[in-house]
Amino acid sequence: MARVLLSTALLLPSPNKQVDGFYSIGLGSSFKGHQVQFIANLPNRRKSFRRGEALVVVSALGKKAKTKRETVVPEPDYRIPxxxxxFAGGLAYSNNLLPAAPVGLLGLLLLFQTTRVRFVFDDEALEVKIGEELQESGENVFVGGKNRWKYSTFVNWELWWPNFPILVYFKETQTKPEGQVHFFPVIFDGKQLYDVMVERAGTSKTSGPKL
Structure with missing residues:
Protein backbone atom coordinates (compact mmCIF):
# COMPACT_ATOMS: atom_id res chain seq x y z
CA MET A 1 0.00 0.00 0.00
CA ALA A 2 1.47 3.31 -1.10
CA ARG A 3 2.17 5.77 1.63
CA VAL A 4 1.43 9.42 1.19
CA LEU A 5 3.29 11.76 3.48
CA LEU A 6 1.67 15.11 4.21
CA SER A 7 3.83 17.62 5.99
CA THR A 8 3.17 21.21 6.97
CA ALA A 9 5.95 23.67 6.22
CA LEU A 10 7.03 25.66 9.22
CA LEU A 11 8.82 28.98 8.96
CA LEU A 12 12.02 28.89 10.94
CA PRO A 13 14.18 31.99 11.36
CA SER A 14 17.78 31.95 10.28
CA PRO A 15 20.45 34.66 10.58
CA ASN A 16 19.66 37.73 8.52
CA LYS A 17 22.17 39.03 6.00
CA GLN A 18 22.23 42.50 4.42
CA VAL A 19 22.55 42.49 0.63
CA ASP A 20 22.86 45.84 -1.15
CA GLY A 21 20.68 47.69 1.34
CA PHE A 22 18.18 44.81 1.74
CA TYR A 23 18.04 41.96 4.25
CA SER A 24 18.07 38.33 3.21
CA ILE A 25 15.78 36.45 5.57
CA GLY A 26 16.27 32.70 5.71
CA LEU A 27 13.07 30.74 6.11
CA GLY A 28 13.53 27.06 6.85
CA SER A 29 11.02 24.44 5.79
CA SER A 30 10.49 20.85 6.91
CA PHE A 31 9.63 19.98 3.34
CA LYS A 32 12.46 17.66 2.14
CA GLY A 33 14.81 19.36 4.57
CA HIS A 34 15.57 22.27 2.25
CA GLN A 35 15.99 25.86 3.33
CA VAL A 36 14.43 28.61 1.26
CA GLN A 37 15.62 32.22 1.29
CA PHE A 38 13.51 35.30 0.57
CA ILE A 39 14.73 38.86 0.01
CA ALA A 40 12.67 41.33 2.02
CA ASN A 41 12.85 45.09 1.69
CA LEU A 42 13.92 45.91 5.24
CA PRO A 43 16.58 48.63 4.83
CA ASN A 44 18.57 49.46 7.94
CA ARG A 45 16.20 47.49 10.17
CA ARG A 46 16.76 44.14 11.88
CA LYS A 47 13.57 42.20 12.50
CA SER A 48 13.34 38.78 14.11
CA PHE A 49 10.51 36.37 13.37
CA ARG A 50 9.35 33.93 15.99
CA ARG A 51 8.50 30.36 15.17
CA GLY A 52 5.05 30.15 13.66
CA GLU A 53 4.72 33.88 12.83
CA ALA A 54 3.30 34.67 9.39
CA LEU A 55 5.07 37.06 7.05
CA VAL A 56 2.68 38.82 4.69
CA VAL A 57 4.14 40.54 1.65
CA VAL A 58 1.85 42.88 -0.24
CA SER A 59 2.81 43.55 -3.84
CA ALA A 60 1.90 46.77 -5.63
CA LEU A 61 2.67 45.35 -9.06
CA GLY A 62 0.20 46.40 -11.72
CA LYS A 63 -0.73 49.66 -9.96
CA LYS A 64 -0.15 52.46 -12.44
CA ALA A 65 1.47 55.69 -11.31
CA LYS A 66 -0.24 58.94 -12.29
CA THR A 67 1.30 60.36 -15.43
CA LYS A 68 2.29 63.99 -15.10
CA ARG A 69 1.15 66.19 -17.97
CA GLU A 70 3.73 68.24 -19.80
CA THR A 71 3.92 72.01 -19.39
CA VAL A 72 2.43 73.93 -22.32
CA VAL A 73 3.28 77.56 -23.17
CA PRO A 74 1.26 78.87 -26.17
CA GLU A 75 3.29 80.86 -28.70
CA PRO A 76 2.85 84.67 -28.76
CA ASP A 77 0.53 86.09 -31.42
CA TYR A 78 0.99 89.71 -32.58
CA ARG A 79 -2.15 90.02 -34.72
CA ILE A 80 -4.24 92.05 -32.25
CA PRO A 81 -1.61 94.75 -31.53
CA PHE A 87 -6.28 101.09 -37.29
CA ALA A 88 -4.70 103.94 -35.30
CA GLY A 89 -2.52 104.76 -38.28
CA GLY A 90 -5.57 104.90 -40.51
CA LEU A 91 -7.34 107.23 -38.10
CA ALA A 92 -4.31 109.49 -37.89
CA TYR A 93 -3.99 109.54 -41.68
CA SER A 94 -7.60 110.73 -41.94
CA ASN A 95 -6.93 113.45 -39.34
CA ASN A 96 -8.93 111.70 -36.62
CA LEU A 97 -6.20 112.24 -34.09
CA LEU A 98 -8.43 112.16 -31.01
CA PRO A 99 -9.53 108.50 -31.40
CA ALA A 100 -6.21 107.54 -32.98
CA ALA A 101 -4.26 108.34 -29.79
CA PRO A 102 -5.95 105.86 -27.37
CA VAL A 103 -6.17 103.12 -30.03
CA GLY A 104 -2.49 103.56 -30.83
CA LEU A 105 -1.53 103.49 -27.14
CA LEU A 106 -3.55 100.33 -26.59
CA GLY A 107 -1.84 98.75 -29.61
CA LEU A 108 1.60 99.66 -28.24
CA LEU A 109 0.71 98.32 -24.79
CA LEU A 110 -0.47 94.99 -26.20
CA LEU A 111 2.58 94.81 -28.46
CA PHE A 112 4.80 95.20 -25.41
CA GLN A 113 2.79 92.66 -23.40
CA THR A 114 2.94 90.14 -26.23
CA THR A 115 6.72 90.16 -26.07
CA ARG A 116 6.82 89.44 -22.34
CA VAL A 117 3.62 87.87 -20.92
CA ARG A 118 3.25 84.09 -21.11
CA PHE A 119 0.47 81.72 -20.12
CA VAL A 120 2.05 78.61 -18.59
CA PHE A 121 -0.14 75.51 -18.30
CA ASP A 122 1.55 73.03 -15.98
CA ASP A 123 0.17 69.77 -14.62
CA GLU A 124 -2.30 71.32 -12.19
CA ALA A 125 -2.69 75.05 -12.81
CA LEU A 126 -2.59 78.00 -15.20
CA GLU A 127 0.00 80.61 -14.27
CA VAL A 128 0.91 83.97 -15.79
CA LYS A 129 4.69 84.38 -16.08
CA ILE A 130 7.03 86.94 -17.57
CA GLY A 131 9.67 86.68 -20.30
CA GLU A 132 11.34 83.82 -22.11
CA GLU A 133 12.80 82.62 -18.81
CA LEU A 134 9.28 82.40 -17.33
CA GLN A 135 9.86 84.51 -14.25
CA GLU A 136 7.25 85.04 -11.53
CA SER A 137 4.71 87.76 -12.32
CA GLY A 138 4.01 88.70 -8.69
CA GLU A 139 0.56 89.47 -7.30
CA ASN A 140 -2.47 90.31 -9.40
CA VAL A 141 -2.80 94.12 -9.38
CA PHE A 142 -6.60 94.02 -9.62
CA VAL A 143 -7.79 91.28 -7.25
CA GLY A 144 -4.62 90.37 -5.35
CA GLY A 145 -3.12 86.96 -4.88
CA LYS A 146 -0.71 85.05 -7.06
CA ASN A 147 -1.39 84.87 -10.82
CA ARG A 148 -1.79 81.11 -10.62
CA TRP A 149 -5.13 79.28 -10.65
CA LYS A 150 -5.78 75.54 -10.34
CA TYR A 151 -7.88 73.96 -13.09
CA SER A 152 -10.02 72.28 -10.41
CA THR A 153 -11.31 75.73 -9.34
CA PHE A 154 -12.46 76.78 -12.85
CA VAL A 155 -16.21 77.28 -13.02
CA ASN A 156 -16.42 78.33 -16.66
CA TRP A 157 -14.32 79.78 -19.44
CA GLU A 158 -14.90 81.21 -22.90
CA LEU A 159 -12.84 82.30 -25.90
CA TRP A 160 -14.15 85.23 -27.97
CA TRP A 161 -14.25 84.89 -30.90
CA PRO A 162 -13.32 81.49 -32.38
CA ASN A 163 -12.25 82.63 -35.86
CA PHE A 164 -10.24 85.58 -34.58
CA PRO A 165 -9.92 85.25 -30.78
CA ILE A 166 -9.65 88.58 -29.02
CA LEU A 167 -10.50 87.85 -25.39
CA VAL A 168 -10.27 84.81 -23.13
CA TYR A 169 -12.45 84.74 -20.04
CA PHE A 170 -12.52 82.37 -17.11
CA LYS A 171 -14.14 82.29 -13.68
CA GLU A 172 -12.47 80.56 -10.74
CA THR A 173 -13.25 80.03 -7.05
CA GLN A 174 -9.66 80.00 -5.80
CA THR A 175 -9.41 83.77 -5.32
CA LYS A 176 -12.77 84.00 -3.57
CA PRO A 177 -15.46 81.36 -2.90
CA GLU A 178 -18.22 83.16 -4.79
CA GLY A 179 -16.05 83.21 -7.92
CA GLN A 180 -13.63 85.65 -9.53
CA VAL A 181 -13.81 86.61 -13.21
CA HIS A 182 -10.69 87.23 -15.31
CA PHE A 183 -10.34 88.70 -18.81
CA PHE A 184 -7.15 88.55 -20.86
CA PRO A 185 -6.48 89.71 -24.42
CA VAL A 186 -5.55 86.77 -26.63
CA ILE A 187 -1.95 87.69 -27.36
CA PHE A 188 -1.12 83.99 -27.77
CA ASP A 189 -1.76 81.43 -30.48
CA GLY A 190 -5.56 81.01 -30.28
CA LYS A 191 -5.61 77.38 -31.42
CA GLN A 192 -2.97 76.31 -28.90
CA LEU A 193 -4.71 78.26 -26.16
CA TYR A 194 -8.08 76.68 -26.90
CA ASP A 195 -6.75 73.13 -27.12
CA VAL A 196 -4.89 73.27 -23.82
CA MET A 197 -7.83 74.95 -22.06
CA VAL A 198 -10.14 72.15 -23.21
CA GLU A 199 -7.64 69.51 -22.09
CA ARG A 200 -6.92 70.99 -18.66
CA ALA A 201 -10.09 72.93 -17.74
CA GLY A 202 -12.82 71.03 -19.62
CA THR A 203 -14.97 71.97 -22.58
CA SER A 204 -16.24 75.46 -23.32
CA LYS A 205 -19.59 76.58 -24.70
CA THR A 206 -17.93 78.14 -27.73
CA SER A 207 -16.26 76.32 -30.58
CA GLY A 208 -12.50 76.44 -31.04
CA PRO A 209 -10.51 78.65 -33.42
CA LYS A 210 -10.43 77.33 -36.96
CA LEU A 211 -7.15 76.54 -38.64
Whole structure:
Protein backbone atom coordinates (compact mmCIF):
# COMPACT_ATOMS: atom_id res chain seq x y z
CA MET A 1 0.00 0.00 0.00
CA ALA A 2 1.47 3.31 -1.10
CA ARG A 3 2.17 5.77 1.63
CA VAL A 4 1.43 9.42 1.19
CA LEU A 5 3.29 11.76 3.48
CA LEU A 6 1.67 15.11 4.21
CA SER A 7 3.83 17.62 5.99
CA THR A 8 3.17 21.21 6.97
CA ALA A 9 5.95 23.67 6.22
CA LEU A 10 7.03 25.66 9.22
CA LEU A 11 8.82 28.98 8.96
CA LEU A 12 12.02 28.89 10.94
CA PRO A 13 14.18 31.99 11.36
CA SER A 14 17.78 31.95 10.28
CA PRO A 15 20.45 34.66 10.58
CA ASN A 16 19.66 37.73 8.52
CA LYS A 17 22.17 39.03 6.00
CA GLN A 18 22.23 42.50 4.42
CA VAL A 19 22.55 42.49 0.63
CA ASP A 20 22.86 45.84 -1.15
CA GLY A 21 20.68 47.69 1.34
CA PHE A 22 18.18 44.81 1.74
CA TYR A 23 18.04 41.96 4.25
CA SER A 24 18.07 38.33 3.21
CA ILE A 25 15.78 36.45 5.57
CA GLY A 26 16.27 32.70 5.71
CA LEU A 27 13.07 30.74 6.11
CA GLY A 28 13.53 27.06 6.85
CA SER A 29 11.02 24.44 5.79
CA SER A 30 10.49 20.85 6.91
CA PHE A 31 9.63 19.98 3.34
CA LYS A 32 12.46 17.66 2.14
CA GLY A 33 14.81 19.36 4.57
CA HIS A 34 15.57 22.27 2.25
CA GLN A 35 15.99 25.86 3.33
CA VAL A 36 14.43 28.61 1.26
CA GLN A 37 15.62 32.22 1.29
CA PHE A 38 13.51 35.30 0.57
CA ILE A 39 14.73 38.86 0.01
CA ALA A 40 12.67 41.33 2.02
CA ASN A 41 12.85 45.09 1.69
CA LEU A 42 13.92 45.91 5.24
CA PRO A 43 16.58 48.63 4.83
CA ASN A 44 18.57 49.46 7.94
CA ARG A 45 16.20 47.49 10.17
CA ARG A 46 16.76 44.14 11.88
CA LYS A 47 13.57 42.20 12.50
CA SER A 48 13.34 38.78 14.11
CA PHE A 49 10.51 36.37 13.37
CA ARG A 50 9.35 33.93 15.99
CA ARG A 51 8.50 30.36 15.17
CA GLY A 52 5.05 30.15 13.66
CA GLU A 53 4.72 33.88 12.83
CA ALA A 54 3.30 34.67 9.39
CA LEU A 55 5.07 37.06 7.05
CA VAL A 56 2.68 38.82 4.69
CA VAL A 57 4.14 40.54 1.65
CA VAL A 58 1.85 42.88 -0.24
CA SER A 59 2.81 43.55 -3.84
CA ALA A 60 1.90 46.77 -5.63
CA LEU A 61 2.67 45.35 -9.06
CA GLY A 62 0.20 46.40 -11.72
CA LYS A 63 -0.73 49.66 -9.96
CA LYS A 64 -0.15 52.46 -12.44
CA ALA A 65 1.47 55.69 -11.31
CA LYS A 66 -0.24 58.94 -12.29
CA THR A 67 1.30 60.36 -15.43
CA LYS A 68 2.29 63.99 -15.10
CA ARG A 69 1.15 66.19 -17.97
CA GLU A 70 3.73 68.24 -19.80
CA THR A 71 3.92 72.01 -19.39
CA VAL A 72 2.43 73.93 -22.32
CA VAL A 73 3.28 77.56 -23.17
CA PRO A 74 1.26 78.87 -26.17
CA GLU A 75 3.29 80.86 -28.70
CA PRO A 76 2.85 84.67 -28.76
CA ASP A 77 0.53 86.09 -31.42
CA TYR A 78 0.99 89.71 -32.58
CA ARG A 79 -2.15 90.02 -34.72
CA ILE A 80 -4.24 92.05 -32.25
CA PRO A 81 -1.61 94.75 -31.53
CA UNK A 82 -0.76 94.98 -35.25
CA UNK A 83 -4.43 95.43 -36.16
CA UNK A 84 -4.84 98.12 -33.49
CA UNK A 85 -1.74 99.98 -34.61
CA UNK A 86 -2.86 99.78 -38.22
CA PHE A 87 -6.28 101.09 -37.29
CA ALA A 88 -4.70 103.94 -35.30
CA GLY A 89 -2.52 104.76 -38.28
CA GLY A 90 -5.57 104.90 -40.51
CA LEU A 91 -7.34 107.23 -38.10
CA ALA A 92 -4.31 109.49 -37.89
CA TYR A 93 -3.99 109.54 -41.68
CA SER A 94 -7.60 110.73 -41.94
CA ASN A 95 -6.93 113.45 -39.34
CA ASN A 96 -8.93 111.70 -36.62
CA LEU A 97 -6.20 112.24 -34.09
CA LEU A 98 -8.43 112.16 -31.01
CA PRO A 99 -9.53 108.50 -31.40
CA ALA A 100 -6.21 107.54 -32.98
CA ALA A 101 -4.26 108.34 -29.79
CA PRO A 102 -5.95 105.86 -27.37
CA VAL A 103 -6.17 103.12 -30.03
CA GLY A 104 -2.49 103.56 -30.83
CA LEU A 105 -1.53 103.49 -27.14
CA LEU A 106 -3.55 100.33 -26.59
CA GLY A 107 -1.84 98.75 -29.61
CA LEU A 108 1.60 99.66 -28.24
CA LEU A 109 0.71 98.32 -24.79
CA LEU A 110 -0.47 94.99 -26.20
CA LEU A 111 2.58 94.81 -28.46
CA PHE A 112 4.80 95.20 -25.41
CA GLN A 113 2.79 92.66 -23.40
CA THR A 114 2.94 90.14 -26.23
CA THR A 115 6.72 90.16 -26.07
CA ARG A 116 6.82 89.44 -22.34
CA VAL A 117 3.62 87.87 -20.92
CA ARG A 118 3.25 84.09 -21.11
CA PHE A 119 0.47 81.72 -20.12
CA VAL A 120 2.05 78.61 -18.59
CA PHE A 121 -0.14 75.51 -18.30
CA ASP A 122 1.55 73.03 -15.98
CA ASP A 123 0.17 69.77 -14.62
CA GLU A 124 -2.30 71.32 -12.19
CA ALA A 125 -2.69 75.05 -12.81
CA LEU A 126 -2.59 78.00 -15.20
CA GLU A 127 0.00 80.61 -14.27
CA VAL A 128 0.91 83.97 -15.79
CA LYS A 129 4.69 84.38 -16.08
CA ILE A 130 7.03 86.94 -17.57
CA GLY A 131 9.67 86.68 -20.30
CA GLU A 132 11.34 83.82 -22.11
CA GLU A 133 12.80 82.62 -18.81
CA LEU A 134 9.28 82.40 -17.33
CA GLN A 135 9.86 84.51 -14.25
CA GLU A 136 7.25 85.04 -11.53
CA SER A 137 4.71 87.76 -12.32
CA GLY A 138 4.01 88.70 -8.69
CA GLU A 139 0.56 89.47 -7.30
CA ASN A 140 -2.47 90.31 -9.40
CA VAL A 141 -2.80 94.12 -9.38
CA PHE A 142 -6.60 94.02 -9.62
CA VAL A 143 -7.79 91.28 -7.25
CA GLY A 144 -4.62 90.37 -5.35
CA GLY A 145 -3.12 86.96 -4.88
CA LYS A 146 -0.71 85.05 -7.06
CA ASN A 147 -1.39 84.87 -10.82
CA ARG A 148 -1.79 81.11 -10.62
CA TRP A 149 -5.13 79.28 -10.65
CA LYS A 150 -5.78 75.54 -10.34
CA TYR A 151 -7.88 73.96 -13.09
CA SER A 152 -10.02 72.28 -10.41
CA THR A 153 -11.31 75.73 -9.34
CA PHE A 154 -12.46 76.78 -12.85
CA VAL A 155 -16.21 77.28 -13.02
CA ASN A 156 -16.42 78.33 -16.66
CA TRP A 157 -14.32 79.78 -19.44
CA GLU A 158 -14.90 81.21 -22.90
CA LEU A 159 -12.84 82.30 -25.90
CA TRP A 160 -14.15 85.23 -27.97
CA TRP A 161 -14.25 84.89 -30.90
CA PRO A 162 -13.32 81.49 -32.38
CA ASN A 163 -12.25 82.63 -35.86
CA PHE A 164 -10.24 85.58 -34.58
CA PRO A 165 -9.92 85.25 -30.78
CA ILE A 166 -9.65 88.58 -29.02
CA LEU A 167 -10.50 87.85 -25.39
CA VAL A 168 -10.27 84.81 -23.13
CA TYR A 169 -12.45 84.74 -20.04
CA PHE A 170 -12.52 82.37 -17.11
CA LYS A 171 -14.14 82.29 -13.68
CA GLU A 172 -12.47 80.56 -10.74
CA THR A 173 -13.25 80.03 -7.05
CA GLN A 174 -9.66 80.00 -5.80
CA THR A 175 -9.41 83.77 -5.32
CA LYS A 176 -12.77 84.00 -3.57
CA PRO A 177 -15.46 81.36 -2.90
CA GLU A 178 -18.22 83.16 -4.79
CA GLY A 179 -16.05 83.21 -7.92
CA GLN A 180 -13.63 85.65 -9.53
CA VAL A 181 -13.81 86.61 -13.21
CA HIS A 182 -10.69 87.23 -15.31
CA PHE A 183 -10.34 88.70 -18.81
CA PHE A 184 -7.15 88.55 -20.86
CA PRO A 185 -6.48 89.71 -24.42
CA VAL A 186 -5.55 86.77 -26.63
CA ILE A 187 -1.95 87.69 -27.36
CA PHE A 188 -1.12 83.99 -27.77
CA ASP A 189 -1.76 81.43 -30.48
CA GLY A 190 -5.56 81.01 -30.28
CA LYS A 191 -5.61 77.38 -31.42
CA GLN A 192 -2.97 76.31 -28.90
CA LEU A 193 -4.71 78.26 -26.16
CA TYR A 194 -8.08 76.68 -26.90
CA ASP A 195 -6.75 73.13 -27.12
CA VAL A 196 -4.89 73.27 -23.82
CA MET A 197 -7.83 74.95 -22.06
CA VAL A 198 -10.14 72.15 -23.21
CA GLU A 199 -7.64 69.51 -22.09
CA ARG A 200 -6.92 70.99 -18.66
CA ALA A 201 -10.09 72.93 -17.74
CA GLY A 202 -12.82 71.03 -19.62
CA THR A 203 -14.97 71.97 -22.58
CA SER A 204 -16.24 75.46 -23.32
CA LYS A 205 -19.59 76.58 -24.70
CA THR A 206 -17.93 78.14 -27.73
CA SER A 207 -16.26 76.32 -30.58
CA GLY A 208 -12.50 76.44 -31.04
CA PRO A 209 -10.51 78.65 -33.42
CA LYS A 210 -10.43 77.33 -36.96
CA LEU A 211 -7.15 76.54 -38.64
Missing amino acids: IVLLG
